Amino acid sequence: MTATLEKPPVTEAPVKEPRDWRGPALFALVAVIGLVVMPLVLEPFRLGLLAKYLTYAIVALGIGLAWGQGGMLTLGQGVFFGLGGYAMGMHLKLNDAGDGLPDFMVWSGVETLPALWEPFRNPVFAIAMVVVVPGAVAWLLGTLVFRQRVRGAYFAILTQALAAAMVILLVGQQGLTGGTNGLTNFFEFFGQDVAADSTQRGLYFTVAIVLGVLFLGAWQLQRSRFGRLLLAVRDGEDRVRFLGYNPATVKTITFTLSAVMAGIAGALFVPVVGIISPALLGVVPSLELVVAVAVGGRFALAGAVLGAVLMGYAKTYFSEELPDAWLYLQGALFILVIGLAPKGIIGFFRRKDVTA
Amino acid sequence: MTALLEVRDVSVVFDGFRALDGVDFTVDHGELRFLIGPNGAGKTTLIDIITGLTRPTTGTVSFDGSVINGKREHQRVRLGIGRTFQTSVVFEELTVLENLDLAASFRRPLVSLLARRKGVTEKVAEALETTGLGELAKKKAGVLSHGQRQWLEIGMLIAQGPRLLLLDEPVAGMSADERARTGDLLTEIAKDHTVIVIEHDMDFLRRYASTVTVLHEGKLLIEGSVDEVRADPRVQEVYLGRAREEAAHDVVS
Numbered sequence: 001m002t003a004t005l006e007k008p009p010v011t012e013a014p015v016k017e018p019r020d021w022r023g024p025a026l027f028a029l030v031a032v033i034g035l036v037v038m039p040l041v042l043e044p045f046r047l048g049l050l051a052k053y054l055t056y057a058i059v060a061l062g063i064g065l066a067w068g069q070g071g072m073l074t075l076g077q078g079v080f081f082g083l084g085g086y087a088m089g090m091h092l093k094l095n096d097a098g099d100g101l102p103d104f105m106v107w108s109g110v111e112t113l114p115a116l117w118e119p120f121r122n123p124v125f126a127i128a129m130v131v132v133v134p135g136a137v138a139w140l141l142g143t144l145v146f147r148q149r150v151r152g153a154y155f156a157i158l159t160q161a162l163a164a165a166m167v168i169l170l171v172g173q174q175g176l177t178g179g180t181n182g183l184t185n186f187f188e189f190f191g192q193d194v195a196a197d198s199t200q201r202g203l204y205f206t207v208a209i210v211l212g213v214l215f216l217g218a219w220q221l222q223r224s225r226f227g228r229l230l231l232a233v234r235d236g237e238d239r240v241r242f243l244g245y246n247p248a249t250v251k252t253i254t255f256t257l258s259a260v261m262a263g264i265a266g267a268l269f270v271p272v273v274g275i276i277s278p279a280l281l282g283v284v285p286s287l288e289l290v291v292a293v294a295v296g297g298r299f300a301l302a303g304a305v306l307g308a309v310l311m312g313y314a315k316t317y318f319s320e321e322l323p324d325a326w327l328y329l330q331g332a333l334f335i336l337v338i339g340l341a342p343k344g345i346i347g348f349f350r351r352k353d354v355t356a
Numbered sequence: 357m358t359a360l361l362e363v364r365d366v367s368v369v370f371d372g373f374r375a376l377d378g379v380d381f382t383v384d385h386g387e388l389r390f391l392i393g394p395n396g397a398g399k400t401t402l403i404d405i406i407t408g409l410t411r412p413t414t415g416t417v418s419f420d421g422s423v424i425n426g427k428r429e430h431q432r433v434r435l436g437i438g439r440t441f442q443t444s445v446v447f448e449e450l451t452v453l454e455n456l457d458l459a460a461s462f463r464r465p466l467v468s469l470l471a472r473r474k475g476v477t478e479k480v481a482e483a484l485e486t487t488g489l490g491e492l493a494k495k496k497a498g499v500l501s502h503g504q505r506q507w508l509e510i511g512m513l514i515a516q517g518p519r520l521l522l523l524d525e526p527v528a529g530m531s532a533d534e535r536a537r538t539g540d541l542l543t544e545i546a547k548d549h550t551v552i553v554i555e556h557d558m559d560f561l562r563r564y565a566s567t568v569t570v571l572h573e574g575k576l577l578i579e580g581s582v583d584e585v586r587a588d589p590r591v592q593e594v595y596l597g598r599a600r601e602e603a604a605h606d607v608v609s
Contacts, residue, residue, distance in 0.1 A: 225461055225469040228454050232447045239445040242407065244433030244462035244516065253466075 034208045044197045051204040051272045053312030054211050056289060057305045058265035062258030063293045064304030065218050070254045071234030075286055076159030077262045079166045080134035082281030084263030087133060088270040089183035090117055091126035096187045103185060108175040134263030135256050142252030160283055167282040182277025189271045207268050214261055218301050230254055295337045297344025306346060358421045360385045360550050361520060366415030368401055375401040377574040388546040390561055391554045393571035394594060399554045403522050407439045408432045436519035444505040448498030452489050452508055455497050456480045459512035479515045486544060487511035503534035521551045527560055539564050
């Protein structure tokens with residue numbers, strides 16, 4: 001070798017790299033705005049809307065992880081959102097019904113409580129299912145398809161088909177699921193009046209804190225060796241295989257995490273908005289969230305969250321002001337972002353070393 | 357002592373086309389073996405068979421005394437078979453250091469990957485030094501030149517501590533300068549590794565090769581020292597499909 005080079009430090013704790021405080025500082029700033037400023041300045045109705053957007057942001061965070069970091073374009077996150085939402089909804093319905101049957105079952109002519117519903121009386125079981133069911137479904141799907149090297153558009157179509165199938169299943173099982181109407185008319189949330197301002201305020205804080213914790217977890221994951229490996233799988237799955245890793249495992253784990261996030265989001269959505277129905281988790285809502293992540297910037301977790309909140313606001317604003325224009329505007333925004341700024345809004349703010 | 361790698365009577369048929377036809381191929385511990393042959397001779401297919409990218413239609417592949425036909429790619433890497441590709445694939449979004457670290461971490465339990473990388477491990481430092489990429493450690497691999505990428509790939513292999521390295525045309529597309537450096541790197545690695553190199557470049561071959569295996573139309577043509585192979589009339593005849601005199605000139609000069 002002709003080149004002279006300095007031997008890099010071999011120790012496990014080398015010369016301290018200057019720590020970049022901009023990220024943590026920004027996070028703290030957003031946390032203060034979210035937990036202090038917003039609850040002070042927003043009237044209850046608007047705070048409730050923000051809580052709703054934040055539940056979407058939790059789903060978006062999962063999409064950012066699976067798609068932005070892992071390259072798995074998942075068009076069916078609504079499925080996991082719905083599984084989490086229905087688990088929570090079933091518990092609330094049973095709690096409201098007391099010894100009787102949930103109202104929609106009575107209307108559908110169901111006379112005894114279906115066995116599937118019975119365990120959801122237990123709040124611990126219901127909350128566990130919010131995490132376990134979406135996680136298990138994603139894990140099973142991931143194990144089956146990633147091992148067979150299903151990826152790219154095929155994976156995207158598969159997840160979308162899953163969302164469509166889920167809607168058909170829910171609508172078809174009227175007596176079990178409430179059909180098209182879904183589960184709604186909740187009165188009580190863990191002993192509180194679900195419609196009361198104080199409950200909704202508490203729910204807002206819960207959603208915001210859950211989002212913050214999940215964000216930090218995802219951020220940590222992204223910076224770990226696993227996160228590097230995930231990027232490597234996104235950019236060269238076959239090469240990763242020849243490094244001795246099984247990409248299917250890496251993808252399955254990540255996809256499962258993103259599904260669990262969507263499940264948690266769905267469960268929080270139910271008391272915040274007061275309904276879970278097939279229309280909220282089918283193909284269109286799933287796609288809208290992917291669009292939001294693309295608009296915000298899919299390569300950064302913060303971009304995914306930002307996109308979900310902004311698109312949520314935009315949807316509400318334009319639906320109030322120009323109800324007919326929203327769909328066109330959403331489409332136009334998507335095209336604009338993909339065409340002019342493939343890294344999304346966040347791409348404009350990111351430092352050079354990240355995009356280089 | 358059994359050979360490190362034994363390929364026995366391997367045939368590969370793609371849609372009726374015989375890419376490999378009853379090939380026997382043995383490599384001993386510590387060997388530096390060159391694999392040559394005209395385009396379409398089946399060199400890369402043979403490497404693919406060894407690494408598990410392609411399944412043989414018939415025949416067996418044994419590594420260190422046990423048959424590995426049923427093993428998947430990543431399992432073979434874990435046994436100690438590492439390879440590079442003709443077109444180098446490094447992870448452009450990761451830094452040189454991260455690329456090497458990822459390669460070196462493949463035996464860590466998955467849970468331990470959840471921790472962040474702290475510092476530079478010994479294996480990675482060694483790989484940085486051997487490949488001379490120390491100064492570029494913090495640069496994203498996407499900005500590397502073609503030559504540097506190949507070295508990074510070789511460095512990633514070394515960092516994994518493989519028992520057998522398969523290099524597919526490591527000097528293709530390199531400048532004369534880069535070739536010389538790659539040659540030095542290869543000599544360095546061959547000191548304590550078993551290496552198989554596919555190479556077209558005659559000049560390179562003459563300078564660095566010891567034992568050469570020649571493939572032609574999916575069959576093993578001849579195996580021997582560089583001089584033996586060069587002197588063989590069949591090699592001269594088939595090499596690049598040219599006329600004997602011309603080919604002889606090309607090989608010998």
